[in-house]
Amino acid sequence: MRAQKAEEILDAAEKLARSGGYGGFSFRDLARGVGIKSASVHYHFPTKEDLGIAMTQRYNERFIHGLGDPRGEGTVDEKIARYINAFRTSMIEDRLMCLCGLFGAEVTSLPGNVAEETRGFFERNRDWLMAVLADDTRFADDDARERAALTLIAKLQGAMIMARTMIDVDVFETILEDPLG
Amino acid sequence: MRAQKAEEILDAAEKLARSGGYGGFSFRDLARGVGIKSASVHYHFPTKEDLGIAMTQRYNERFIHGLGDPRGEGTVDEKIARYINAFRTSMIEDRLMCLCGLFGAEVTSLPGNVAEETRGFFERNRDWLMAVLADDTRFADDDARERAALTLIAKLQGAMIMARTMIDVDVFETILEDPLG
DNA sequence: GTCTATAACTCGATAGAC
DNA sequence: GTCTATCGAGTTATAGAC
Numbered sequence A, B: 001m002r003a004q005k006a007e008e009i010l011d012a013a014e015k016l017a018r019s020g021g022y023g024g025f026s027f028r029d030l031a032r033g034v035g036i037k038s039a040s041v042h043y044h045f046p047t048k049e050d051l052g053i054a055m056t057q058r059y060n061e062r063f064i065h066g067l068g069d070p071r072g073e074g075t076v077d078e079k080i081a082r083y084i085n086a087f088r089t090s091m092i093e094d095r096l097m098c099l100c101g102l103f104g105a106e107v108t109s110l111p112g113n114v115a116e117e118t119r120g121f122f123e124r125n126r127d128w129l130m131a132v133l134a135d136d137t138r139f140a141d142d143d144a145r146e147r148a149a150l151t152l153i154a155k156l157q158g159a160m161i162m163a164r165t166m167i168d169v170d171v172f173e174t175i176l177e178d179p180l181g
Numbered sequence C: 001g002t003c004t005a006t007a008a009c010t011c012g013a014t015a016g017a018c
Numbered sequence D: 001g002t003c004t005a006t007c008g009a010g011t012t013a014t015a016g017a018c
Helices: A004-020 A027-034 A038-044 A048-067 A076-094 A099-105 A112-135 A142-165 A169-175 B004-020 B027-034 B038-044 B048-067 B076-094 B099-105 B112-135 B142-165 B169-175
Strands: none
Touching (some): A004 A027, A004 A099, A027 A038, A048 A076, A048 A099, A076 A142, A076 A169, A099 A112, A099 A142, A099 B099, A099 B142, A142 A169, A142 B099, A142 B112, A142 B142, A169 B142, B004 B038, B004 B099, B027 B038, B048 B076, B048 B099, B076 B112, B076 B142, B099 B112, B112 B142, B142 B169
16 A cells, blocks of 8 residues: 555646646645645655656556446446546546546656556557447457547547637537447 | 748747647757757747747648638548648658647646637637538538537547557557548 | 846755754 | 755746847
């Protein structure tokens, strides 16, 4: 188990990073958020890269775990709806973007290991969606399933960025109206 | 007409911003790129916001103009292919992302007027695509055309971010295989 | 138009006391 | 674990000489 204070720091970091990206938060911001000084943040995470890795790993694992078993109960369309809802809920209710969507956009500014974790997010999302689609007769083979999975992820990431930039949540709903279309 | 040096500065800024975003370039970077000092960059563009506005306006107008008349010669599918190719070419040949895709991801860090221009990019892209689709019997009404337009933009922006993050250009091609599907 | 010099600030990171 | 204090580097931006 990680120390309780470290989790609080990661909470604050995730909230800020899911709004302003990797460059959108500083050690001073995090310190203010959890009621300590920035030097004390360095005690828990020596460098920003350490913090970035821990933050992205935690986000990825929590996200994938929250999706549940891709082969579990429910129809394909229900699972796809739940997948979309994972993004929709945090965006609309908490104004939080996808951490790895923002990190992906600034990948050239990320430390190498943070970029690696960001890539892993997309790979794991693709694999989860392909597993969901495994039994669906609408898709002939693995190539078709991979195409549908990658396309849905791209639509979601693009839709979130566009909806926030255009200040219009309907943009998100419009784009996701026919998720596998 | 803008001064020649100002255009050189905008060229350098656009190249850097289309890789690292708005926070990915500094006045010193631009100065080094055009062979002057950072104080001289401020002569041409007093603040970074001034530069950001000019850069985004120029990018938007050049991009839309480069697309040509949405009601001109050619089939719908040819025009859609040209639209996609505008992104594909700069990404693959010059490793340049869409300026406004990256800006959209960091919109909370942008000066207000730069965020406005970024929003305008997506609106003008949507309108151009809707004009292209105006005569296509595959779309029943304006709502269907708007949905197809926004979805294609989202797929493209998401595909570029994912392809670069996953270090796999095939991701882009796979997602754009069936552009209006 | 471009320069030198510098102000004023923020950043990540460290030393050392407690 | 947290603090004060600080370092060195980066940032945008300005004053004033040439």
